[in-house]
Amino acid sequence: MTRHSRRLTLLPILFIISQLPAAAQAPLAQSDPLARIRTAAAQNVGPTCSTTDASLCAEAWPKIIASALGPSPLYENLRRLTDEIGGRQTGTPAMARAITWATDAFHQAGVDSVRTEDYTIPVSWSEGATHLEVLAPMPFPVRLVSIGWAPPTPNDGITANVVDVGDGQPADFAHVGNAAKSAIVLVHSELLQTLDELFAEYMQAPGVIDRSVSAGASAILWMSSREHGLLYRHTNTSDGTLDRLPQAIVAREDAQRIARFLAAGQTLRVRLEIPNQIGGPVQQHNVVAEIRGREKPDEYVVVGAHLDSWELGTGALDNGCNAALVIETARDIVSTGIKPRRSIRFILYSGEEQGMLGSWAYVRAHRAEMDRIAGVVVIDEGIGRITGFSMGGRHDTESALRTIVKPVESWGVINDTLDAMWGTDHFDYMLEGVPTLVANQEPANYMVNYHAASDTLDKVDIRELKINTAIIGVIAFGIAETPERFGPRQSRAEIEVMLKQTGLDQQLQMVGVWKQWQNGTRGRQP
Numbered sequence: 001m002t003r004h005s006r007r008l009t010l011l012p013i014l015f016i017i018s019q020l021p022a023a024a025q026a027p028l029a030q031s032d033p034l035a036r037i038r039t040a041a042a043q044n045v046g047p048t049c050s051t052t053d054a055s056l057c058a059e060a061w062p063k064i065i066a067s068a069l070g071p072s073p074l075y076e077n078l079r080r081l082t083d084e085i086g087g088r089q090t091g092t093p094a095m096a097r098a099i100t101w102a103t104d105a106f107h108q109a110g111v112d113s114v115r116t117e118d119y120t121i122p123v124s125w126s127e128g129a130t131h132l133e134v135l136a137p138m139p140f141p142v143r144l145v146s147i148g149w150a151p152p153t154p155n156d157g158i159t160a161n162v163v164d165v166g167d168g169q170p171a172d173f174a175h176v177g178n179a180a181k182s183a184i185v186l187v188h189s190e191l192l193q194t195l196d197e198l199f200a201e202y203m204q205a206p207g208v209i210d211r212s213v214s215a216g217a218s219a220i221l222w223m224s225s226r227e228h229g230l231l232y233r234h235t236n237t238s239d240g241t242l243d244r245l246p247q248a249i250v251a252r253e254d255a256q257r258i259a260r261f262l263a264a265g266q267t268l269r270v271r272l273e274i275p276n277q278i279g280g281p282v283q284q285h286n287v288v289a290e291i292r293g294r295e296k297p298d299e300y301v302v303v304g305a306h307l308d309s310w311e312l313g314t315g316a317l318d319n320g321c322n323a324a325l326v327i328e329t330a331r332d333i334v335s336t337g338i339k340p341r342r343s344i345r346f347i348l349y350s351g352e353e354q355g356m357l358g359s360w361a362y363v364r365a366h367r368a369e370m371d372r373i374a375g376v377v378v379i380d381e382g383i384g385r386i387t388g389f390s391m392g393g394r395h396d397t398e399s400a401l402r403t404i405v406k407p408v409e410s411w412g413v414i415n416d417t418l419d420a421m422w423g424t425d426h427f428d429y430m431l432e433g434v435p436t437l438v439a440n441q442e443p444a445n446y447m448v449n450y451h452a453a454s455d456t457l458d459k460v461d462i463r464e465l466k467i468n469t470a471i472i473g474v475i476a477f478g479i480a481e482t483p484e485r486f487g488p489r490q491s492r493a494e495i496e497v498m499l500k501q502t503g504l505d506q507q508l509q510m511v512g513v514w515k516q517w518q519n520g521t522r523g524r525q526p
């Protein structure tokens, strides 16, 4: 993924925020570290969200910011979601409890309506007692977890040799030749540091699986891209279907030990058990809350985040904190007492981790409304400060965004990127031509804890989460309020040009999604 960025001038309020005390973990710090910035915001009645000035933004924005940065149920909501419900993988009872949590919290936020919308995921999945026993040359412990939505091994497991296929590229498979047949292949990884590297990890996997299947391998062991024994989970399919081979992520240190035995010329024989439980199609839900617009209630802005998570940790950074942020944004806007011109729908999706299944289902079910969606805002990268927005490959909405973002620009919200990305819940709206904004965020502690056992509430900096909440609230209200539409809906031809110009077409080919665009399964209909 290539991101183009441009910097705009920093405004003086950046100084105010930079003088704040260091990040506090406590929900309500006694000294109220956000008091000064809140006071400054309350006095900030300058900017408006429109060039024509006929808006209530100047009146609403300071109130939204003051509410977001003041005492709020944000932390307690997030504590209940992460500690009391915990990891909430789509299709599980915990996910159902999270839907109830969201519905209740939206009601308490005072929105005009809350409902759940059903859709069906093709396969439900849960991990069994994944286990690997090294039979030869000597036993040693290997920690591993199954890849999500990977098929189980046969009842008595797989007993086979492990073959090192390096990076899993065609030359690597050519090098090992017939040795990969019936073997368990070990695929190496680089240490994960950036979001771009994460996307690369996702994009290379389908090709490696293709080659493993062609070579007749019986299973794949992926070397963890994180150190210190950290295990994590994701899927390598993009549409919620079952994968083709049993696969597991192996602790980096253990995988390297295996690789060293093989490099020393020894035969490493193992027994691998991945007794995953597979279920049939199962109904899931998105939660949709709404503030009705005062003038154009049938036009609406979508503010969304995914509510589901993996279950090794408790899904605090990915994406519990931003699910709680979306609810708090609704509460902040309600608390102004000002109805925006258009409606705002706050949507918490399930099924994101299996291929954005919830947001894809929403877009399919609401296709007739796509012309009336003024814009879509999504946040999904933990608690790192919002630095700007990924514009969905569009230039035409950027000046409107810059006008809308004025009250919070000086907090560092200055780097919009003209890239188009895949991998979160704006994607199917973008393929329908609706203007989308995905928050670009500072890396903070997102990557190291990504999908891992360590993604827990103690990683969430509530001060930063409150600041991001204020930013999203200002933008949501601004897009809903500005007299002119934020941006037009693109035609299918325009979307296709955008996909090619941004290079997203090639990424989608690698992850198997391009054919869904081409055959009309996903995206604006021909």
Ligand SMILES: [Zn+2]
Binding pocket: 306, 318, 319, 352, 380
């Ligand atoms: Zn996420």
